[in-house]
Amino acid sequence: MKLDEIVEWWNSLERPVGGSVPMEYTTQLRLKLAPLMQSFYPKLSTCERCKWPWSLAAAHYTKIGPSSEVSCLCEICWDVLGDVKRRLPYYKKRWNGAWQNVEWRDIELGLEREPQYQVSYSY
Numbered sequence: 001m002k003l004d005e006i007v008e009w010w011n012s013l014e015r016p017v018g019g020s021v022p023m024e025y026t027t028q029l030r031l032k033l034a035p036l037m038q039s040f041y042p043k044l045s046t047c048e049r050c051k052w053p054w055s056l057a058a059a060h061y062t063k064i065g066p067s068s069e070v071s072c073l074c075e076i077c078w079d080v081l082g083d084v085k086r087r088l089p090y091y092k093k094r095w096n097g098a099w100q101n102v103e104w105r106d107i108e109l110g111l112e113r114e115p116q117y118q119v120s121y122s123y
């Protein structure tokens with residue numbers, strides 16, 4: 001999708017009077033812009049969910065031991081996912097790929113210690 005098509009899509013979204021675009025569209029916007037963002041940093045790895053490169057997305061770090069932490073989601077994605085059940089699949093995918101020296105149980109425990117909250121929307 002070209003940038004002008006993305007802008008057109010964004011401008012066509014319904015907004016409540018005096019309000020902003022509903023949150024679920026910001027996730028869709030991030031995904032549509034991901035190829036463009038990756039083109040600026042083709043060699044960087046990305047958030048497992050929105051696919052934005054780490055230079056453009058703040059990583060969320062999860063403590064899994066006294067001096068170790070892992071990251072595979074940006075702060076925005078970590079936040080909108082809301083709880084450990086919705087976050088775990090992304091960590092599992094990344095863990096399977098590259099973190100073979102990290103115990104899976106340590107990741108689960110680390111994620112369970114972090115803030116959880118009810119997500120009232122679906123992405």
Ligand SMILES: [Zn+2]
Pocket residue numbers: 047048049050051052057073074075076077078
């Ligand atoms: Zn993200």
